[in-house]
Amino acid sequence: MQKKIVLASTSTLFGQQYLEYLEPVIAELFAGLGEVVFIPYARPGGISHDDYTHRAAGAFEKKGIRVKGLHTFEDPLEGIRNAQAFFTGGGNTFLLVKQLHDLGLMGPLAGAVNAGKPYLGCSAGSNIGGVNMQTTNDMPIVYPPSFSTMGLVPFNLNPHYLDPVAGLEHMGETRETRIKEFHTQNNIPVIGLREGNWIAMNGEDITLEGAHNARIFLAGKEPYELPAGERLSFS
Amino acid sequence: MQKKIVLASTSTLFGQQYLEYLEPVIAELFAGLGEVVFIPYARPGGISHDDYTHRAAGAFEKKGIRVKGLHTFEDPLEGIRNAQAFFTGGGNTFLLVKQLHDLGLMGPLAGAVNAGKPYLGCSAGSNIGGVNMQTTNDMPIVYPPSFSTMGLVPFNLNPHYLDPVAGLEHMGETRETRIKEFHTQNNIPVIGLREGNWIAMNGEDITLEGAHNARIFLAGKEPYELPAGERLSFS
Numbered sequence: 001m002q003k004k005i006v007l008a009s010t011s012t013l014f015g016q017q018y019l020e021y022l023e024p025v026i027a028e029l030f031a032g033l034g035e036v037v038f039i040p041y042a043r044p045g046g047i048s049h050d051d052y053t054h055r056a057a058g059a060f061e062k063k064g065i066r067v068k069g070l071h072t073f074e075d076p077l078e079g080i081r082n083a084q085a086f087f088t089g090g091g092n093t094f095l096l097v098k099q100l101h102d103l104g105l106m107g108p109l110a111g112a113v114n115a116g117k118p119y120l121g122c123s124a125g126s127n128i129g130g131v132n133m134q135t136t137n138d139m140p141i142v143y144p145p146s147f148s149t150m151g152l153v154p155f156n157l158n159p160h161y162l163d164p165v166a167g168l169e170h171m172g173e174t175r176e177t178r179i180k181e182f183h184t185q186n187n188i189p190v191i192g193l194r195e196g197n198w199i200a201m202n203g204e205d206i207t208l209e210g211a212h213n214a215r216i217f218l219a220g221k222e223p224y225e226l227p228a229g230e231r232l233s234f235s
Numbered sequence: 236m237q238k239k240i241v242l243a244s245t246s247t248l249f250g251q252q253y254l255e256y257l258e259p260v261i262a263e264l265f266a267g268l269g270e271v272v273f274i275p276y277a278r279p280g281g282i283s284h285d286d287y288t289h290r291a292a293g294a295f296e297k298k299g300i301r302v303k304g305l306h307t308f309e310d311p312l313e314g315i316r317n318a319q320a321f322f323t324g325g326g327n328t329f330l331l332v333k334q335l336h337d338l339g340l341m342g343p344l345a346g347a348v349n350a351g352k353p354y355l356g357c358s359a360g361s362n363i364g365g366v367n368m369q370t371t372n373d374m375p376i377v378y379p380p381s382f383s384t385m386g387l388v389p390f391n392l393n394p395h396y397l398d399p400v401a402g403l404e405h406m407g408e409t410r411e412t413r414i415k416e417f418h419t420q421n422n423i424p425v426i427g428l429r430e431g432n433w434i435a436m437n438g439e440d441i442t443l444e445g446a447h448n449a450r451i452f453l454a455g456k457e458p459y460e461l462p463a464g465e466r467l468s469f470s
């Protein structure tokens with residue numbers, strides 16, 4: 001089976017319902033499937049695994065798709081092996097990555113997705129589709145045993161990418177400055193993925209989709225804009 | 236000797252020169268000293284250790300204080316042992332913490348400061364004065380062997396603290412949301428330190444100083460504002 005992967009910048013656009021703008025994407029990605037395994041470990045705002053799974057289930061029920069939380073399996077590795085497809089919600093990337101590594105699930109999840117089981121990630125759930133989590137925006141609230149992630153795509157993502165705000169008198173670093181600092185220490189390409197955009201991988205073909213350009217950061221080069229519809233290829 | 240520690244939110248206020256607003260603080264903290272050892276490892280924007288030390292030196296020369304970069308010592312541990320005082324500049328906290336741990340300097344630096352050698356930190360240099368670096372705003376561009384820091388004060392700092400921006404349609408987490416997520420996993424108090432504020436420790440007395448209130452986050456409680464001039468005590 002060919003790979004079917006969607007890595008979205010955010011779950012929710014301003015003024016919309018949870019996953020609303022992604023409804024056509026979800027319909028196509030999970031077409032014909034009865035159940036999706038939800039990975040709730042990123043726990044936005046500290047929400048419980050059960051409550052988070054319930055929130056996700058609401059959005060999928062409209063499509064006639066059941067949602068089962070990975071935390072409800074006695075053996076989550078079995079849960080991954082037997083799953084038809086996956087959805088990883090946003091929240092804190094450090095929490096998500098620590099949990100996946102602690103439970104020994106990062107590799108098996110990557111293996112299942114690379115073998116063709118459809119995967120949707122939002123925000124932190126998209127970060128783990130990259131080579132490593134080192135371009136997350138999140139606070140390091142826990143210490144993961146490794147920053148490495150699934151490497152479904154041969155680059156890193158910066159979700160919720162935010163352009164510098166003109167006139168802001170706050171002296172904290174801009175997102176662009178942070179990503180450039182990443183590139184003083186790493187060579188991995190980084191996709192600044194604005195809210196309303198997602199990356200779609202079908203087979204080996206990777207494209208930018210959604211409402212905006214993405215900002216592309218390559219080590220040692222000036223960042224540039226890539227329009228939606230274009231292929232993401234940096235070889 | 237009693238402890239003399241200043242942990243500032245930022246090095247630079249909007250529209251001002253580097254360290255300008257901290258000049259009276261620097262004059263008092265380092266009064267009578269001829270040399271300060273500068274810790275350049277946080278490398279803002281990837282600046283070299285030499286260039287960063289040069290930038291810091293410019294601000295101290297006005298006071299007749301020499302600045303020597305810790306990276307220029309053949310044995311940085313000896314550099315710490317022989318130093319009269321320290322200044323750690325801002326930049327990337329992950330880079331700073333990794334370097335201090337890799338070189339075995341985190342404990343010796345804490346020991347020297349706790350023994351009474353004056354310490355100034357800005358931004359990342361303030362984060363390392365807390366219990367751990369887990370309330371930094373920075374991007375995890377490198378993987379430190381531990382998130383633990385010097386614990387000069389019995390709480391954590393969030394420098395460049397930023398209030399939620401009214402009307403912003405960006406769906407990334409607010410700073411307050413991130414700190415609350417930290418408290419789903421940790422019990423350490425967190426000081427949201429706005430630009431223009433600093434924490435001053437003299438002996439065992441810790442106070443908030445500067446232009447604004449600080450926002451205080453305690454696990455399981457509603458955050459509250461603390462006015463400048465007040466003691467920071469959470470027992």
